[in-house]
Amino acid sequence: MTCAVLRSWNRWVLAQVRPHCMDGFDDYEARTMDAGALQELLLRTETLEEFLGELTIRAARETEHRCGITLRGDHGRPYTVATTDELTRTLDELQYAEGEGPCLEALDSGVPVFVTDMATETRWAPYPEHALEVGARSSMSYPLFSGEGAIGTLNLYAFEPLAPGPSMQARAAHIAEHAAGAVAIALRIAEHSKAIDNLRTALTSRSTIDQAIGILMAQQRCDARAAFTLLRQASQGRNIKLREVAAGIVTAVERKAPGAEPPGRY
Template identity: 35%
Template sequence: MELAEQRFVDGTAEQLQDLVLSSGDLDEFLGELAQHLANGLSHADGEVICAVTVARPKKPAATGAGSQKAFELEEQQVEAGDGPCIAAMSEARTVYVGDVTRESRWQEFSQAAADRGCGAVLAVPIDLDAEGLAALSFYAPHGSGFTDGEILTAENAARQVSRPLRLSLRIGRLRDARDDLASAMKSRTVIDMAIGVVMAQNRCPPDEAFTLLRKASNARNIKLREVAASIVAAIAGTTDLRSRFDL
């Protein structure tokens, strides 16, 4: 491995930690990651572009790219369910297409890559354990490919990326759980307030008030929270309410 490539790999871990901490969400992290990795493999003979694709259980695939071209090529593979990136993820192996004009396995993808000025494609899997599947995709311009040393550098970078990406995925799940909880608490607050309104209007206990709300929800075929929100809005003039747990 050349000195510049070794420095790139050595400096990747610390920079990726900073990226995880500074990124607002997974998509932003993947985009910054792709740009960082592309810079590491680009050279005077041609600019390499990069994309990172993550497949998660029960969620749509997430893609981050350092350029629109790389993003479009990744999205095409995700939609088709096939291509170098998909093969690298599903087979857990590095896939190298040295010349897209001679590639017969993924003809539509290869034509799309050639049309966008990409001559070679390198896809490297990322080990995420049980977090899902992921791969790095590197695209080199026409007339340029990837040397054995550059392929090794990409594989080493994929190993460096593994832990920060798993961390980003876990942080994302925690954010989703937080948002779901906040939404649930806000819904609960609106429903509780509506129960209070119905109790006052009908001079009935809480259980009976809740039953009336539920019957209204079923009769109108709308969610219970929406029925409650309409009642609260009629009294308070707004449904933009903060729960007791909001800071």
């Protein structure tokens, strides 16, 4: 995902993020998650992974927690797309392995889930015990919403018992709201970039196939349909992709062309 692609989404990003920014937070930390800051972050980062990594660092700094982002993958399976550290990834993956935990409950219910002390937590056994073993004592899990419902969670972990008060809950909810919009936009940009890459690959393959058809027409003195049939038969008979057969034909002709360098020794 290049900066050029990101810049093409510039106006759309502002239109999507700005309506959510008028919630009364005026301090410096809150402004690092506002429309302008998120726009700048989107434009500055080169990949989806880099953007989400920066997002977790900002969320961690503002809440004084370690942070990870869970997204729904294929068939609804959750996976951790970014974390501030490997320990946070371990805490996320413990929940995936058990099939339950605070971040999964927040993802499924669409409601924030708080754990004030893993030592006394009785839900999702044996996850709290495993979390204690790696040092976690409390957590906050906030669903990330897009137009289609919860697309993931923002997972915040602390290494001491903590009952978040109204101020901390408001701050975390603010961060999750802005993070959700930014994540949804970043995912759309990544999908758009992937679609462009796939189109380029398809066009390149089509060009190679067309070249191979032209070569076969000249060699076999046949029309385009018959040449394509020969190409397809070779693909099926050798059990390799059509574009790979075509590329082999084009490469073989290029090597025989006048002025072509002889193949080297391997």
